[in-house]
Amino acid sequence: MTGNDIEGSARAHKAAATRLFEAMGSLDGPGIAAEITDDFVLKVPGSCVLSGERTGPEIAEIYGFVSQVLPNGVRLELHSMTAEEDRLICHASGTGETVDGESYNQDYLYLLNFRGGKISRLVEYMDTKLVDDRLGKRYRVWAASKDQDALPA
Amino acid sequence: MKEESSLDANKQVVRTFLKHMSAMNGPEIAKWITDDFTVASKGSSVLGGVYGPAEFPALVGRLTETLPNGVELRIIDMFAERDAVLCEAQGTATSAAGKPYNNEYLILFRVRNGRVASMVEYMDTKLIDEVFAPA
Numbered sequence: 001m002t003g004n005d006i007e008g009s010a011r012a013h014k015a016a017a018t019r020l021f022e023a024m025g026s027l028d029g030p031g032i033a034a035e036i037t038d039d040f041v042l043k044v045p046g047s048c049v050l051s052g053e054r055t056g057p058e059i060a061e062i063y064g065f066v067s068q069v070l071p072n073g074v075r076l077e078l079h080s081m082t083a084e085e086d087r088l089i090c091h092a093s094g095t096g097e098t099v100d101g102e103s104y105n106q107d108y109l110y111l112l113n114f115r116g117g118k119i120s121r122l123v124e125y126m127d128t129k130l131v132d133d134r135l136g137k138r139y140r141v142w143a144a145s146k147d148q149d150a151l152p153a
Numbered sequence: 154m155k156e157e158s159s160l161d162a163n164k165q166v167v168r169t170f171l172k173h174m175s176a177m178n179g180p181e182i183a184k185w186i187t188d189d190f191t192v193a194s195k196g197s198s199v200l201g202g203v204y205g206p207a208e209f210p211a212l213v214g215r216l217t218e219t220l221p222n223g224v225e226l227r228i229i230d231m232f233a234e235r236d237a238v239l240c241e242a243q244g245t246a247t248s249a250a251g252k253p254y255n256n257e258y259l260i261l262f263r264v265r266n267g268r269v270a271s272m273v274e275y276m277d278t279k280l281i282d283e284v285f286a287p288a
Contacts, residue, residue, distance in 0.1 A: 010234070011277035020254050045257040045276075045277060046257065046276070046277030046278075046279060047261075047277055047279050047280050047283075048277070048281065051277075077159050080199075080237075082232070082234045082235075082239055082261075083231075083232075083234055083239045084232035084233060084234055085230055085232070087230070089232075089239045089259070089261065091261065095192075097155070099177050107196070107275075109259050109261065109273075109275040110240060111193075111239075111259060123241075123259070125257075125259045125276070126278070127195065127196030127278050128196075128198075128277045128278050128279040129196060129197050129198055129278040129281075129282055130196065130197050130277045131279075132279055133197070137161070
C-alpha cells in the first residue's frame with residue numbers, strides 16, 4: 001500500500017464511521033445495516049448490565065431495551081477520530097434522558113474494526129457505573145420478564 | 154517513510170511508559186512524561202477526574218496502596234496517527250484486600266517530543282468502585 005492508499009483508506013473508514021453513528025442516532029436500521037458486515041459484533045467491555053459481546057438478533061434485542069429506557073435516543077457529538085489500517089478510534093460524547101427523567105450523559109471511546117470497507121466490530125468503552133446507575137434497575141425488570149416469557153407454558 | 158517511523162517511535166514511547174506504569178515505578182515514569190503531563194480517568198468512579206503534575210503522585214500513591222503489586226498489562230493492540238497513540242489492553246491485578254482487579258482498557262495517549270503529554274483512560278468504572286471503594 002502506498003502512503004496515498006493508506007490515507008485514502010483512513011479517510012474512507014472515518015466517513016463510514018460517521019455514517020454509522022448518524023444512522024445510530026436517528027434509529028435508521030437500513031442506514032446501520034449498510035455500514036456493517038453480516039457477522040458484525042458489538043462489544044461492551046466491563047461488568048455493567050449492558051456488558052458482553054453480541055451479534056445479530058442479540059444486538060436487536062438489547063437495542064430494543066435501550067430504546068425503551070432512552071426513548072429519545074442519545075444525541076452523539078463526535079470529537080475526534082484516529083485511524084490506522086483496519087481500525088479506528090472515535091471519541092464522542094452523548095446526551096440523553098431516561099424514561100424516568102434522569103440525565104444520561106456519557107463519554108465514549110469507540111474502537112471500530114473494518115473488513116472490506118465495512119465495520120465488522122464495534123467496541124464501546126464508556127462509564128459502566130453510570131450505565132448501572134441509570135439503566136440497571138429497569139434492565140433487571142426487563143431481563144426478568146424476558147426470562148419469564150421464555151419459560152414453558 | 155518518515156511519518157511511519159515517527160508513529161513507530163511514538164508507539165515505543167508508550168510501550169516503555171506503560172511498562173513503568175504497570176510496575177508503578179515513579180522515577181522511571183517521570184522520565185517518560187512531559188512537565189505538563191495530564192492523566193484523565195474517564196467516568197464517575199472514585200478515581201474519575203483529570204490529574205495534572207501536582208496531583209499525579211497522589212494518584213500513583215492511591216493506586217499503589219490498593220494494588221501493591223501493580224497491574225500486569227497485556228497490550229492487545231496499538232495504533233497511531235499524528236501525535237495520538239491508541240492502546241487496547243487487558244490488566245490483571247489483585248488488590249491489597251485480595252480482590253481480583255482485571256480491567257479492560259482503551260487508552261488514548263498524546264506524545265510530544267518523545268514523551269507522553271497526556272493519557273485518557275476508558276475502563277470499567279463499576280469495577281474500579283468495587284475494588285477502590287468497597288461498600
